[in-house]
Amino acid sequence: MWSRVINFLLSIGAGLSWAVVGVGIVGGLVWPLLITSSLFVFKQVDSVADGPKRVARSVFPLAVIASVFLQPRGSDSPYVSAMLVVVSLASATLRLKLHTQRLVSVNILVALVLLVGGDVVWSMADPIEGVAAQVESLRSRYPKTTPIIERDPLTNVEAGIRRTCCQPQAWSHTVWALGGSTTFGELVRDDETWPSRLQVLLGATGDWRVINLGVRGMTTRRFLRRMEVDAEVQPGDVVIAYFGVNEAASSLSSLGFVDRQLMKFQVLNAGVSWLSGRSRLTTTLLQLSGKGFPTVQSAVEREVDRNLADLAIATRRRGATLVTVLQPNLYTESTLSDYEKDLLGLYEPMLQTAVLELYPSFWAHAQRHGTALRLDEGAFRRVDSERSVYVDWAHMSARGYEVVGARVYQHVRRITDGVG
Secondary structure, eight states, X not given: OHHHHHHHHHHHHHHHHHHHHHHHHHHSOHHHHHHHHHHHHHHHGGGSOHHHHHHHHHHHHXXXXXXXXXXXXXXXXXXXXXXXXXXXXXXXXXXXXXOGGGHHHHHHHHHHHHHHHHHHHHHHSOTTTTOHHHHHHHHHHOTTTSOOOOSSOOOOEETTEEOOTTOOSSOSEEEEEEOSHHHHTTTSOGGGSHHHHHHXXXXXTSSEEEEEOOOTTOOGGGHHHHHHHHOOOOTTOEEEEEESHHHHHHHHHTOOHHHHHHHHOHHHHHHHHHHHTTOHHHHHHHHHTTOOSSSTTHHHHXXXXXXXXXXXXXXXXXXXXXXXXXXXXGGGOSSOOHHHHHHHTTSOHHHHHHHHHHHHHHHHHHHHHSEEEEOOTTXXXXXXXXXXXXXXXXXXXXXXXXXXXXHHHHXXXXXXXXXX
């Protein structure tokens, strides 16, 4: 009788231990809660029969191991936590109906379901989605240093193309601006996007017009298709590939299991890098696991290189010039205000790892395939010594895009001046 009662309580405890894992993923309380609960249960089961004791000692170590691989992703992942809680409670129900000897195998099955399910949800989640509400709250804490933005900026899109202001009535050549939401001009008016700023500098009555081909979320993978479908590039035109942040952010959604662990644990990453350089077996195992290279996202680096190469070939065939611009973001700034430091604190650390490790290769690809421009670190600090131009880690205020437009103009001016 008492043995069944204790087994029942331990089964519920086993399910709740997985729930603790789920809650810990969101709250960052995995280790304190699990270790405390494990020690408490071990102490309670010392005088219990061997069967329930084996249950407890098989459940909680596996829960702790799972917590290592399911590290806190941040408060923007409630769905991950909810999924784990549901599965954990279901596992407790299953344990009540199974014989004690099967509990270990069921526990392992639950662990696999959690790991695979978490991996699937991870691949579907946006690493920066869900931060918007926290950004709004942060702005209220720094009223004097946050960027000035318009709540509902005027946005005109015709045939899938954002309107660019001040275009000339007649023109000889066109600048085609490819990019994501930072080119499209998220959170700013039509006349405040950097393509519009570039158009103003080129002149409303000159020989050049600017077309904004920016699309929210677009990466270099779609640049060529966008140009072929929506642009009529002519000899003498200029094609601008404005890239960087979307490629770095999207790399997180395609991370494999091994990649994810190496990104979280820098000591482990360094150790694997050292070992792979001295052991062919280690390199082979990494390749079989889908890693292949003990640094962040070599596959993304190769893809960006290939995408820019294809775009460069297509641009040259049309007699145009490709300008590659590696866009700025808060992670590339050398000095940060208190607001900007707190702003970056809202995003998961893996995003910073991806940006800092991928950007050097992005810059090398930009130089290889086009007339490259990398906006100087700290350039936007000089815009306003007090107020930031960063709305989030990548998007800017109107003043920030004004600087981008000016820098791009200085870079392409040598090309436009040389075209008759």
